[in-house]
Amino acid sequence: MxxxxxxxxxxxxxxxxxxxxxxxxxxxxKKAILSHGHADHARWGSxxxxxxxxxxxxxxxxxxxxxxETLPFGEEKLINGVSFSFHPAGHILGSAQIKVSYxxxxxxxxxxxxxxxxGFSEAFEPVKxxxxxxxxxxxxxxxxxxxxKWVFNEMEEWCKNNRNNGQLSILYGYSLGKAQRILQxxxxxxxxxxxxxxxxxxxxxxxxxxxxxxNTIPVNEHLTRADLLSGVIIAPPAVQNSNWxxxxxxxxxxVVSGWMALRGARRxxxxxxxxxxSDHADWEGLNEAxxxxxxxxxxxxxxxxxxxxxxxxxxxLNAHPLETNFEGDEVL
Amino acid sequence: xxxxxxxxxxxxxxxxxxxLSLEETTKTNEKVSALIDYLSSVPDEDKMWMIGIFxxxxxxxxxxxxxxxxxxxxxxxxxxWLFEESYHIVGDLSETIALLLPPPxxxxxxxxxxxIQLILSLDKMEEDKQREIVFDAWDSLNTSSRFIFNKxxxxxxxxxxxxxxxxxxxxxxxxxxxxxxxxxxxxxxxPLTYSFKSLIENEENEGSHSRPYPFHLAYSINEVTDLKGxxxxxxxxYKWDGIRGQAIFRYGHYFLWSRGEELITDKFPxxxxxxxxxxxxxxxxxxxxxxxxGLILPFQHIQTRVTRKxxxxxxxxxxxxxxxxxDLLEWEGKDIRTKPFIERxxxxxxxxxxxxxxxxxxxxxVLPFAEFDELKILREASSENGSEGLMLKNKHSTxxxxxxxxxxxxxxxxxxxxxxxxxxxxSGHGRRANLYTDFTFAVYSQEGDLLPFTKAYSGLTDKEFIxxxxxxxxxxxxxxxxxxxxxAELVFEIAFEGIQESKRHKSGIALxxxxxxxxxxxxxxxxxxxxxxxxxxxxxxx
Numbered sequence: 063m064x065x066x067x068x069x070x071x072x073x074x075x076x077x078x079x080x081x082x083x084x085x086x087x088x089x090x091x092k093k094a095i096l097s098h099g100h101a102d103h104a105r106w107g108s109x110x111x112x113x114x115x116x117x118x119x120x121x122x123x124x125x126x127x128x129x130x131e132t133l134p135f136g137e138e139k140l141i142n143g144v145s146f147s148f149h150p151a152g153h154i155l156g157s158a159q160i161k162v163s164y165x166x167x168x169x170x171x172x173x174x175x176x177x178x179x180x181g182f183s184e185a186f187e188p189v190k191x192x193x194x195x196x197x198x199x200x201x202x203x204x205x206x207x208x209x210x211k212w213v214f215n216e217m218e219e220w221c222k223n224n225r226n227n228g229q230l231s232i233l234y235g236y237s238l239g240k241a242q243r244i245l246q247x248x249x250x251x252x253x254x255x256x257x258x259x260x261x262x263x264x265x266x267x268x269x270x271x272x273x274x275x276x277n278t279i280p281v282n283e284h285l286t287r288a289d290l291l292s293g294v295i296i297a298p299p300a301v302q303n304s305n306w307x308x309x310x311x312x313x314x315x316x317v318v319s320g321w322m323a324l325r326g327a328r329r330x331x332x333x334x335x336x337x338x339x340s341d342h343a344d345w346e347g348l349n350e351a352x353x354x355x356x357x358x359x360x361x362x363x364x365x366x367x368x369x370x371x372x373x374x375x376x377x378x379l380n381a382h383p384l385e386t387n388f389e390g391d392e393v394l
Numbered sequence: 395x396x397x398x399x400x401x402x403x404x405x406x407x408x409x410x411x412x413x414l415s416l417e418e419t420t421k422t423n424e425k426v427s428a429l430i431d432y433l434s435s436v437p438d439e440d441k442m443w444m445i446g447i448f449x450x451x452x453x454x455x456x457x458x459x460x461x462x463x464x465x466x467x468x469x470x471x472x473x474x475w476l477f478e479e480s481y482h483i484v485g486d487l488s489e490t491i492a493l494l495l496p497p498p499x500x501x502x503x504x505x506x507x508x509x510i511q512l513i514l515s516l517d518k519m520e521e522d523k524q525r526e527i528v529f530d531a532w533d534s535l536n537t538s539s540r541f542i543f544n545k546x547x548x549x550x551x552x553x554x555x556x557x558x559x560x561x562x563x564x565x566x567x568x569x570x571x572x573x574x575x576x577x578x579x580x581x582x583x584x585p586l587t588y589s590f591k592s593l594i595e596n597e598e599n600e601g602s603h604s605r606p607y608p609f610h611l612a613y614s615i616n617e618v619t620d621l622k623g624x625x626x627x628x629x630x631x632y633k634w635d636g637i638r639g640q641a642i643f644r645y646g647h648y649f650l651w652s653r654g655e656e657l658i659t660d661k662f663p664x665x666x667x668x669x670x671x672x673x674x675x676x677x678x679x680x681x682x683x684x685x686x687x688g689l690i691l692p693f694q695h696i697q698t699r700v701t702r703k704x705x706x707x708x709x710x711x712x713x714x715x716x717x718x719x720x721d722l723l724e725w726e727g728k729d730i731r732t733k734p735f736i737e738r739x740x741x742x743x744x745x746x747x748x749x750x751x752x753x754x755x756x757x758x759x760v761l762p763f764a765e766f767d768e769l770k771i772l773r774e775a776s777s778e779n780g781s782e783g784l785m786l787k788n789k790h791s792t793x794x795x796x797x798x799x800x801x802x803x804x805x806x807x808x809x810x811x812x813x814x815x816x817x818x819x820x821s822g823h824g825r826r827a828n829l830y831t832d833f834t835f836a837v838y839s840q841e842g843d844l845l846p847f848t849k850a851y852s853g854l855t856d857k858e859f860i861x862x863x864x865x866x867x868x869x870x871x872x873x874x875x876x877x878x879x880x881x882a883e884l885v886f887e888i889a890f891e892g893i894q895e896s897k898r899h900k901s902g903i904a905l906x907x908x909x910x911x912x913x914x915x916x917x918x919x920x921x922x923x924x925x926x927x928x929x930x931x932x933x934x935x936x
Contacts, residue, residue, distance in 0.1 A: 203472050204480050204493035323493065325417070326485050334418055368873075369479050376473060 097173025117156025152186030675727030690780030
């Protein structure tokens with residue numbers, strides 16, 4: 063795949079034959095280097111794992127008893143003469159781009175990333191390289207993110223309105239990443255933050271690793287409706303339309319995701335309100351990141367691979383789409 | 395409620411808010427209250443445009459969508475192919491444009507009417523000048539207002555405001571009876587020719603002579619056991635597959651309306667001389683059917699009648715029609731919709747005793763039955779009589795606007811099905827963007843060629859679509875833009891309502907309402923149906 067075969071694209075994922083290492087492998091392997099802890103990147107069953115120190119506790123919590131080593135951002139690890147290092151991807155806490163270099167050739171695998179600083183995850187840093195493997199989840203020019211301050215104001219307004227109408231506000235976001243971003247970003251005026259147990263568990267893992275997070279109250283049977291109405295509930299997307307919510311009616315569902323930029327997606331998700339807040343780069347972000355690497359070869363993965371590649375080729379870059387097994391997961 | 399100047403200055407924002415709230419809720423009460431909020435906040439012209447837009451009376455299109463696409467790509471500084479790809483994924487032209495454009499320079503607030511007048515002023519203007527005005531508008535609107543502006547230009551508001559809902563909101567707002575409002579909203583009017591006062595608030599207006607009644611519609615049933623009451627409470631008729639029409643005879647004039655509220659009088663000149671036999675003050679509800687030598691012809695014959703701009707005598711000869719009547723809504727100048735169905739039908743039968751049988755006007759027969767079970771036999775025989783099932787009407791029901799459970803039921807014959815092979819996949823629009831959901835299916839010909847014969851979109855679950863999507867990615871043979879050619883391997887059961895000859899398709903066959911009913915994982919392609927099977931079906935259905 064790359065000039066000298068430093069990385070190859072296999073059925074198990076990106077593979078470095080020289081070091082016998084896989085990056086975010088899809089199936090169990092001997093040595094796995096992980097960009098971050100989301101389920102489509104960190105899979106169970108490999109013999110050994112390497113990730114950043116801030117990403118490690120949640121990955122351990124999710125994958126259980128695994129053989130996990132950490133490597134701080136910016137430090138090098140040599141495996142059979144190949145150098146590996148992590149560089150902040152700005153996607154979620156501890157998320158990294160993985161830099162692979164050997165005999166002067168540098169390849170960077172972006173993992174998932176966003177270029178805007180969310181004030182919580184380690185901010186994205188561009189890394190110069192010859193070959194850049196970029197994600198393209200939102201690789202279409204229709205995706206432009208607003209400043210997150212604007213989105214949080216919109217959330218505040220919405221929560222207040224619902225409360226005035228006697229409706230309970232529920233915000234849906236992934237327990238790893240989006241939930242922390244919502245929690246840290248919501249203005250204090252929305253009142254106490256109540257959490258679903260899945261989210262509280264991840265928050266507690268992070269608190270135990272010394273990350274400073276706002277106070278939350280796990281939803282429990284002692285809380286009255288009036289208690290809950292004084293604040294906001296944060297829940298994982300899977301909970302929407304489940305029995306867990308029945309007892310809270312009347313409620314309003316606010317889905318927090320980059321996909322909410324499209325009306326079709328809002329309807330599909332049955333959202334009363336869609337908040338466009340993403341942990342992935344938007345169109346400008348992707349283009350900016352790609353250009354900052356100075357790479358002459360671009361591989362486009364995870365998302366609108368064909369379209370972004372063609373656009374990059376139009377701009378004179380050497381770009382190729384790279385299909386993954388997990389596109390099915392992202393469209394949900 | 396008095397209108398405040400401050401509110402008016404907010405202009406189109408009200409319409410935007412209304413549009414978004416209508417889209418965000420499925421609850422009737424919330425929709426009605428959003429409509430009333432809007433009506434209470436805007437001047438009369440904006441009220442009229444809202445009613446017009448949501449009842450399909452959009453302003454005339456003054457700019458071609460082709461130009462809009464070109465200009466949007468130019469303004470967004472992207473190549474046209476990227477615009478088209480984005481459009482394909484977003485699924486809505488107005489939304490795509492709104493999202494692609496750079497942020498506005500300064501936001502300008504104008505009323506809905508002002509924006510529409512601006513759009514209307516583009517008519518017959520030179521292209522460069524049009525482009526300049528559209529660019530200016532885009533530059534002065536934020537993303538969501540731009541979306542509305544683009545919708546106003548392209549006219550594609552497809553939001554759920556039924557006639558009934560609109561009438562309900564207007565009735566609450568004006569304190570006029572909802573059925574009066576529903577009647578006023580029917581027929582040919584436009585926000586350019588009528589003011590809110592003249593259309594809604596006035597007792598009578600000039601257009602009222604041609605005005606049709608809102609159509610009463612039927613719900614579907616699957617089992618005859620779903621019928622309530624005794625067999626004697628019900629009337630059975632055949633269900634005809636033509637164009638639903640309402641023929642109006644008033645003051646010596648004749649008008650014919652389609653269910654889509656289009657005046658189609660001119661498309662069917664053979665009915666014109668009926669006004670000499672039907673007394674004035676009569677309104678008939680029935681089906682326009684292609685009919686020759688005592689037989690009902692395939693539906694395609696009537697399609698040419700509606701699609702052609704000019705109806706020549708040749709077309710009349712090749713595609714003759716009849717109006718098969720099943721209800722009487724107005725008699726001796728009086729609205730009799732509140733009379734029970736059986737009384738209306740008796741009056742209709744009386745009217746037909748004096749109608750010459752050579753006229754293109756027929757009575758849809760009532761099918762006698764004593765027990766509900768007999769309906770099954772009638773239904774099975776319905777296709778032999780050129781119909782697509784049965785209509786079951788409650789004898790005591792009134793003719794209300796729209797659908798009402800328990801009054802009229804349609805009981806269609808089971809659809810045809812074939813097992814076909816998936817050969818092309820294309821990603822979906824809107825709700826299904828990012829997923830391959832538009833499939834083309836083929837069958838083998840006697841010569842062993844795989845011939846595509848139909849497309850189908852709906853019918854599978856999201857879970858199945860995801861599974862098929864992963865399969866498609868692994869089994870792509872070729873790509874043409876958004877379309878992928880895949881290995882001929884998967885078999886699907888396709889259901890459809892009718893089959894016709896078609897010169898446009900290589901297979902020589904066209905289906906009506908095809909959809910996927912099942913992914914036949916149990917079948918290999920050799921077990922799928924063949925072109926021969928389809929040709930046999932075609933022969934049988936004639």
